[in-house]
Amino acid sequence: MSYIIALDAGTTSVRAMLYDTEKKKFIASAQQEVGQIFPQPGWVEQDADEIYFKIAYVLNSCVTKVGAEHIAGIGIANQRESVVFWDRVTGEPACNAIIWQCRRTSAFCDAIPADIRAMIREKSGLHADAYFSASKIRWGLENVPRVQELQRQGRLCVGTVDAYLLFKLTEGRTFATDYTNASRTMLFNINSLKWDETLLSYFGVPADILPEVRPCTARMGEVQIGGEKIPIAGVAGDQQAALVGQACIGCGDGKITYGTGLFMLFNTGEKCIRSDSGMLATIGYSFGNRVTYALEGSVFNAGSSVQWLRDELGFLNSSAESEAIAASVPDTGGVFFVPAFTGLGAPFWRGDARGLLCGITRGTGRAHIVRAVLESIAYSARDLAESMQKDSGIELNGIRCDGGASANSFLMQFQADVLGVNIDRPVERESTALGAVLLCALSLGIIGEEELSSFRTCERLFRPSENWEHFDRLYRQYRKAVERTLLR
């Protein structure tokens, strides 16, 4: 019974990964792409049935590798904020799931008055935006006849993707979610750890259609496969699962995922910090009833600017090539790039800002521009890290990195230099799936909290160079370029 399966229900694909807790590594995986539906510009939906059937398929593929009787448990990590409406009696979805990217409720959210925004921020830790679940649930209750019919019949269930999968996998026996997923709905009070009466009433959401909220390490139920009952234990939203998978369990620990965008989570311990610079306060994880809070910040464009170099400018054959090209010049020759393709997020919050390339001379070449683009990713991360440290008064211990662009050693070294802390790159970069495995192992008592760090091995440590003043000066120059993108 030394195997655990992580189910990772992402936005573009779902995966099951089979982990051997004795060998401390993943030994098999199965993946299925999930379609997205775009009924109108700015609207994004998915078929919840498709998500479930594909999860069931990949789960079965992993189970058959070793046999159901050898699997100790299943952990779940999932795309956050997306909303599923379903029938409590049949388990059938009432309509397509409304996905986190969907902007259909942005007019409603933008019109939320300042005093209500302050109340929302205080209670949920989030800033009032269409991204989170609350306004999406409200929209479904107001606009979808089947949702209204189920509500009248007292049969409506509404939840995030984890809650729907738990309900389906346990054949309707469990209607629950975990603290981290609940903390992304904008209906959950992250201090009292309960659905919040005032938020529910503002968004017109009755409490009885929502799942029970349990700790990340709670036993959630059992799934019956091949005559065996396998416990489902360990649930978290994907970014929070990654925080656990990176063993960022000390106050001041941070992780950055360098993917298409850049996501930073900063462990603030038992303190729930309200950020003055627009970072989100969120639940990092809970081991039993002990909750650890985190600050979260994201940058919309990170790896995507490397894709831009590759696909639009034709400067690269592959994203990986950016490393050698950037390293072929000693510096950018005074060139700065601001990756504001779709506006600037935290801490600037200017949706109207656009990208900028500046400081170009007659001597500027491809390598300088490629290097400036990579450096801009590191500077954006420093924007987040500085805000988080200022808001919390907690010093950053170091960064643990993952995501596609963390493979770029030039970028990781530059990040260490610009942040002035160590960047620790793990051997196993599937932090989200590993987090789901570890939460499951904790829940089942297979491992103790003190063992968490032993499941993560450092592949390479990037230490900041001695020359802090030099890199600090470069960062200040970058901030001047950012100011230019903010000019109206």
Ligand code: ADP
């Ligand atoms: P996501 O999960 O957001 O789709 P991934 O974690 O798979 O993203 O990372 C893919 C992104 O990382 C792409 O935008 C790609 O351009 C970038 N990327 C991948 N490898 C490298 C590299 N070696 N150097 C720089 N960027 C990279």
